[in-house]
Amino acid sequence: MLKKVKLLILLLFVFCNHIFANDGYKLWLQYNYVNNESLREDYLNAVQNLLPSGNSETINIALKELQLGLSDMLGTDFTSKINKDNGNTLIFGSEANLGEDIKLQLGNTFNQINEEGYAIKSFKLRNRNYIVITGKSDVGVLYGVFEFLRLLQTHKPIENLNITDSPKIKIRTLNHWDNLDRTVERGYAGFSIWDWHRLPDYLDPRYSDYARANASVGINGTVLNNVNANALILTPQYLEKVEALANVFRPYGIKVYLTARFSAPIEIGGLETADPLAPEVINWWKQKADEIYARIPDFGGFLVKANSEGQPGPQNYDRNHVDGANMLATAVAPHNGIVMWRAFVYSEHDATDRAKQAYPEFVPYDGQFKDNVLIQVKNGAIDFQPREPFHPMFGAMPKTPIMMEFQITQEYLGFSTHSIFLPKLFEEVLKADTYRKGKGSIVAKDIDGSLDNKRLTGMAGVSNIGNDINWTGNTFLQANWYGFGRLAWDPYLSADTIADEWLRQTFTNDEKFINPVKEMMLDSREAVVNYMTPLGLHHIMDTGHHYGPGPWVSNLSRPEWNPVYYHKADSLGIGFDRTPTGSNATEQYAPEVAQVFNDLDQISEKDLLWFHHLPWDYKLKNGNTLWDGMALKYQEGVDQVKSMIETWNKMQPYVDAERYNNIKMLLNIQYKEAKWWRDACLLYFQQYSKMPLPEGVEKPTKTLDYFKSLKFPFAPGN
Structure with a gap:
């Protein structure tokens, strides 16, 4: 009997562990059971039947x-x-599939x-309560369904719905x-999900799960x-594989x-020639x-x-970006296709400030690109740094569509080992004021x-x-994949709202879980700026892999590749002078913006060393010297990560063991590496400041020699 009881306990333990194990595959589509009995009854009462209108995929x-x-x-x-x-x-x-009596109510x-929009409406008809999720297209309806389920997931009331x-x-x-070999440049989560070898005949279920996750946040292209x-x-041989993926993605609204x-x-x-x-x-x-569109009629x-980092382009033939982009735009125009032409260009033959180089290659040609061309511009003028001022091209091309390019993968932010909520970075850029048409001309208004x-x-x-x-x-x-999708749908959403939803x-x-962890998320981006690149420092990561600090690197073949x-x-002192006394990169911004960046009394200290070379004893607004202030920022970043760990350690009762431990272990790595960043950078810069570390x-x-000796041949994403 005792053996049977022990066996039963063991089976229950295994069973419960199986139920509550969570490997994270379901992302934000967990659909957890609503434990609040009153709320659950409200939901059950509101939705007693499902009535699909239409029969498309x-x-x-x-x-x-x-x-x-x-x-x-x-x-x-x-x-x-059903029915x-x-x-x-x-x-x-x-809309096309709804009954006239329903449309009359709408x-x-x-x-x-x-x-692509949707509406979710409640109304009463013939003594029965209805909720209608609709749109002009079936994809709009799908987006509305995901929004409705999000309301339930976040425990929002669903009576008297009136959402458009x-x-x-x-x-x-x-x-x-x-x-094509399934490696991923700047990829830190394994290999590519595209199994080119087994496509087109083997369709991994992950492809539809990927499409489903994207559709849930409104992403419509890949x-x-x-x-x-x-x-x-x-x-x-590859286009037939691309066609197979397109067929999987199409019902989810993804091109x-x-x-x-x-x-x-x-x-x-x-x-x-090309x-x-x-x-x-x-x-x-x-x-x-024509060949591609014959296979994939809705190819994007x-x-x-x-002509960037060694890639071929029109300048190889003494042509310009307009010539190249318009040629391709003409080819896809009969099929309603578009061309996204990246503005990430800089040359080793150009001795000027790298931050200035894209602007003169594009802005003078405003209005000359065909109307199915977008110029895809990184959020900042250097390269996806923990913090950059907004790119001066935003707002500067009123006749040309400018497409924002954010980096969700963390090439310069500690890879996937560092827990950073990037919508705070995205929000900061989107809210930045370009002043191109006066106050309020924020980047988001150029993008939308x-x-x-x-x-x-x-x-x-x-x-x-x-x-x-x-x-x-x-x-x-x-959360960064989720947050990108939400901001691409609505660039005016707040990072706070996105964190709460996710x-x-x-x-x-x-x-008891939401409040402390949301605060941790919202502070996490500033933490990484502090322990990596405080006060406007930038691009001081180690070479090639961009993993860890390397402010000493000076031996690369191109000057602008060296920290x-x-x-x-x-x-x-320290810092890059981009004012009129230096490279004058500030002239590419609107006068109101340039004035702030140029003036030490007006500039935010978050951007200080991006635009100014200042002496080590320069007095910051809080009275600290630049050296002391910089050192204290590095320490603050380390302390913030320590605080993140303390917060997360208290969350164990609210999270399944698998995901709890995944984040816990990675936070501990982040803490170790934040201290590495602090120590390596301060030891290096101290050679020049000749000043002691401040108290605290x-x-x-x-x-310093130890930090310089570190090598990382195993760093992923090269």
């Missing part, structure tokens, strides 16, 4: 999502509650949304820097391959795009576009990295087209997704 996906979400959250099998003729009913379908709703919402940005894409492109992606290698006509086309004005090149790209178009009435708008995010079971390596970093959907609605180029530390800053336990 997309509507069927919406039905399955509702069945899954409602069944899991409410503890009732909703697969049996019933009694009780309160949830109707979902596009009034002018459809005038309030665009093609539309994406404010048209093109909302993930850029996958995935190579660029499958690296911006440092391989021309083979444009060959028939596929490809990065086009500019020299493809030579490499796979047998031509002797000159964008050569007739044979123009014809080759036209035929290639091309992303192009040209409202500043200059632009029809074509876009936002891209460099993906942090890999084949790790939890998609992003670090469960915490799923936490409630991913973990729990318990306020010493950016911090310019010497016996006189922990003393390094290793030497």
